Amino acid sequence: MIVYTERGWxxxxxxxxxxxxxxxxxxxxEGKETPEMAYLxxxxxxxxxxxxEKIKESGNQAFIPYLKLWEEIEYQKxxxxxxxTIGILELQNxxxxxxxxxxxxxxxxxxxxSPASDYLxxxxxxxxxxxxxxxxxxxxxxxxxxxxxxxxxxxxxxxFGKPKRxxxxx
Numbered sequence: 288m289i290v291y292t293e294r295g296w297x298x299x300x301x302x303x304x305x306x307x308x309x310x311x312x313x314x315x316x317e318g319k320e321t322p323e324m325a326y327l328x329x330x331x332x333x334x335x336x337x338x339x340e341k342i343k344e345s346g347n348q349a350f351i352p353y354l355k356l357w358e359e360i361e362y363q364k365x366x367x368x369x370x371x372t373i374g375i376l377e378l379q380n381x382x383x384x385x386x387x388x389x390x391x392x393x394x395x396x397x398x399x400x401s402p403a404s405d406y407l408x409x410x411x412x413x414x415x416x417x418x419x420x421x422x423x424x425x426x427x428x429x430x431x432x433x434x435x436x437x438x439x440x441x442x443x444x445x446x447f448g449k450p451k452r453x454x455x456x457x
Contacts, residue, residue: 294397300331301394304338308345315349324357335365337390339372344387348376 291299307327314322327335342350351373358369375382408419426432 297397298394300334300337301390304334304341307338308341311350311353314353320352321356322353324353325360327357328360328362332365336368339368340386343372343375343382344384346376346379346382348379351376 342354354369354373354376358366358373361369374380403421403424405418405420407416409416
């Protein structure tokens with residue numbers, strides 16, 4: 288199982304929703320009329336709802352047949368959202384793009400990253416845990432080293448549970 292940070296999931300769910308929509312666009316260009324929609328049924332609900340929001344924002348009525356196929360096999364709560372999306376597309380109701388702009392701003396902010404912070408590292412050799420400080424992370428980056436599970440190979444020596452900087456010996 289993959290576990291994402293909140294920031295990571297924000298980025299990943301947005302990208303995955305885009306991939307699914309692009310897949311539908313490909314199907315449309317290929318003339319695929321009745322694709323199997325069961326692959327969407329047990330996906331992350333937050334990501335599925337985001338996909339539906341993006342479909343509404345697109346205003347693309349060509350997605351309606353796919354939405355109807357999907358609606359037939361989906362759970363009640365998502366079915367309701369699918370029906371709403373179909374209704375908006377059929378009536379060509381304008382969608383408030385403010386939510387899309389806010390979502391894009393959040394993603395831009397998430398892509399900037401977060402400041403470095405200390406974190407715990409467990410030595411693969413001795414099993415002791417120690418704090419890998421921001422300063423040590425900077426040192427590793429400057430020296431071209433990477434933090435690995437094996438303290439010796441990563442350039443760290445653990446003495447009494449404390450990291451001690453040491454360059455790799457050739």
